[in-house]
Amino acid sequence: MAYRVPRAFPVTVVGSYPKMPEALEAIKLRKKGVIGEEEFHERVKPAIRSVVEDYLEAGVDIISDGEQSREDMVVYFAERIQGYEIGDWVRVFDNEYFRKPVVTARLEYVAPMAVMDWEYAQSISQGRPVKAIITGPYTMADWSFDLHYGDRRELVLELAKVLRREIEEFVRRGAQYIQVDEPALPARPRKEEAELVKEALEILFKGVEAKKIIHICYGRIEKLIPYILEFPVDQVDFEFKNSDFKLLPYLKEYGFDKELGYGVIDVHSTRVETVDEIVADVERLMKLDILPPEKIYLDPDCGLKRLPREIAKAKLKNLAEAARRLRKAYGYED
Numbered sequence: 127m128a129y130r131v132p133r134a135f136p137v138t139v140v141g142s143y144p145k146m147p148e149a150l151e152a153i154k155l156r157k158k159g160v161i162g163e164e165e166f167h168e169r170v171k172p173a174i175r176s177v178v179e180d181y182l183e184a185g186v187d188i189i190s191d192g193e194q195s196r197e198d199m200v201v202y203f204a205e206r207i208q209g210y211e212i213g214d215w216v217r218v219f220d221n222e223y224f225r226k227p228v229v230t231a232r233l234e235y236v237a238p239m240a241v242m243d244w245e246y247a248q249s250i251s252q253g254r255p256v257k258a259i260i261t262g263p264y265t266m267a268d269w270s271f272d273l274h275y276g277d278r279r280e281l282v283l284e285l286a287k288v289l290r291r292e293i294e295e296f297v298r299r300g301a302q303y304i305q306v307d308e309p310a311l312p313a314r315p316r317k318e319e320a321e322l323v324k325e326a327l328e329i330l331f332k333g334v335e336a337k338k339i340i341h342i343c344y345g346r347i348e349k350l351i352p353y354i355l356e357f358p359v360d361q362v363d364f365e366f367k368n369s370d371f372k373l374l375p376y377l378k379e380y381g382f383d384k385e386l387g388y389g390v391i392d393v394h395s396t397r398v399e400t401v402d403e404i405v406a407d408v409e410r411l412m413k414l415d416i417l418p419p420e421k422i423y424l425d426p427d428c429g430l431k432r433l434p435r436e437i438a439k440a441k442l443k444n445l446a447e448a449a450r451r452l453r454k455a456y457g458y459e460d
Contacts, residue, residue: 312345363387
């Protein structure tokens with residue numbers, strides 16, 4: 127039987143979760159060439175099961191597979207798209223590195239890339255919907271070297287066409303929520319960049335019968351809000367907590383009216399937000415009187431992968447309890 131997602135303040139996640147030992151081992155074996163793609167996803171299943179169990183225990187309404195197969199959000203897809211090669215290690219920030227993908231030939235969709243993990247998570251979710259999540263074409267292009275197309279717009283739109291095929295596979299298998307992650311966009315908070323993302327989203331989402339979501343985090347997001355409101359999506363998921371809710375006045379100023387993924391958990395801090403604190407942070411949004419509870423989804427700022435598992439789980443538990451209190455306070459009791 128399908129799980130009934132609460133009408134108001136549903137609790138969700140952005141995507142990633144701390145890596146389980148089985149996932150780390152499977153990634154290592156695949157990189158060494160010891161196992162192939164099919165066995166790789168079989169070996170990751172116990173990790174996905176642990177993630178789903180944590181979500182269910184915490185009380186998350188719309189879950190994910192925890193992105194347990196993904197060593198990196200860009201490299202994972204680049205390794206599975208024809209026309210990419212994986213380059214050398216590049217420093218992102220602090221001690222975070224990733225192997226920068228290189229576009230060396232025309233990009234082509236080969237086979238489903240993340241569908242199998244989503245499908246497994248859905249099979250054990252006790253009816254809760256599982257978000258289908260992909261890295262967006264703008265971020266894929268921005269975090270790659272292009273040695274083939276020589277034109278940034280062409281590369282972004284070509285990636286959109288490839289990733290559209292993956293979205294079609296998710297929808298064909300029953301995905302109700304499709305999320306595209308575009309963390310690279312706020313690094314260039316300009317109208318022409320937002321318009322390029324919009325053009326790519328139109329390719330990705332045209333005619334798609336599912337909840338369409340874009341996740342954008344950190345950077346100068348306030349400069350992008352007027353353009354983001356024109357994106358062909360149902361929901362925009364923003365980071366708020368880490369930046370001390372600096373975006374709130376801009377939502378009011380620009381008349382934000384889409385569904386909002388409201389990040390109220392700081393994924394860069396091991397401090398567990400209290401239930402009262404989360405409730406108070408949601409009230410900050412409610413006082414603006416711009417969105418009804420039905421259009422507000424509560425979640426962490428971004429993925430939880432850098433946190434210890436027990437910290438991540440504790441944060442989600444308090445988030446779910448805060449959502450229950452808010453529903454009761456606003457007359458939407460479960």
